[in-house]
Amino acid sequence: MVYYSEKQAPRQMSAASRWLDVSVPIRDGMVHWPDNPPVRLVRTLDMTKGDVCTVSMLSLGVHTGTHVDAPVHFVQHGAGIDALSIDNLIGSAQVIQIHHSKMITVEEIRRRRIRAGSRVLFKTQNSLCRWRGDAFAPDYIYLSRDAARFLIMRRVRTVGIDYLSIGSMDDGLETHREILEAGICIIEGLNLASVTEGAYDLVCLPLKIQDGDGAPARVVLRPRS
Numbered sequence: 001m002v003y004y005s006e007k008q009a010p011r012q013m014s015a016a017s018r019w020l021d022v023s024v025p026i027r028d029g030m031v032h033w034p035d036n037p038p039v040r041l042v043r044t045l046d047m048t049k050g051d052v053c054t055v056s057m058l059s060l061g062v063h064t065g066t067h068v069d070a071p072v073h074f075v076q077h078g079a080g081i082d083a084l085s086i087d088n089l090i091g092s093a094q095v096i097q098i099h100h101s102k103m104i105t106v107e108e109i110r111r112r113r114i115r116a117g118s119r120v121l122f123k124t125q126n127s128l129c130r131w132r133g134d135a136f137a138p139d140y141i142y143l144s145r146d147a148a149r150f151l152i153m154r155r156v157r158t159v160g161i162d163y164l165s166i167g168s169m170d171d172g173l174e175t176h177r178e179i180l181e182a183g184i185c186i187i188e189g190l191n192l193a194s195v196t197e198g199a200y201d202l203v204c205l206p207l208k209i210q211d212g213d214g215a216p217a218r219v220v221l222r223p224r225s
């Protein structure tokens with residue numbers, strides 16, 4: 001174990017302190033996709049009640065909060081979350097502000113410089129208002145089918161969105177399937193309220209769940225200078 005003196009610690013932290021956490025906190029009773037399991041987080045041992053230590057039990061669907069979808073979520077015999085290339089989830093990324101109030105349209109993103117191999121995170125009005133409270137927001141802003149096909153044609157590496165599904169309530173299954181079949185990684189459930197449009201370094205690490213169809217992830221962004 002390494003201990004730092006009080007003088008050493010701030011110096012070690014200084015240059016790296018610009019990382020912004022864009023993950024949603026996991027908490028008991030939090031919002032989840034309508035037919036997914038509820039989230040339970042309870043203390044089974046509690047020092048404030050006289051136990052020797054504090055231990056919690058966590059029960060949740062793997063598509064809870066900020067998470068990554070694996071191909072097997074919608075593609076039969078597709079890869080599990082443990083087989084995803086981590087290179088898709090670590091590296092340079094682009095946050096794009098979306099102004100449309102209902103969906104991400106191909107017209108809006110066509111004008112942006114989206115290159116092959118890029119990691120694209122869409123910041124919509126979801127980040128500002130859909131995460132308030134624990135109720136599911138069915139009117140969330142989603143990626144339209146046309147916009148998904150545009151991203152597939154552009155051969156992006158990763159696409160992220162700031163609510164629980166990349167696709168709509170109506171045809172989101174097809175949106176997922178087309179993106180995953182194209183080998184593009186999907187990050188869902190981001191909260192991008194604290195970041196503005198621009199270039200970032202991205203670190204997204206989903207839990208290594210064997211053959212998992214998805215996994216909760218901690219996601220952080222650092223502005224690129």
Ligand SMILES: [Zn+2]
Pocket residue numbers: 063067068069164188214
């Ligand atoms: Zn998902």
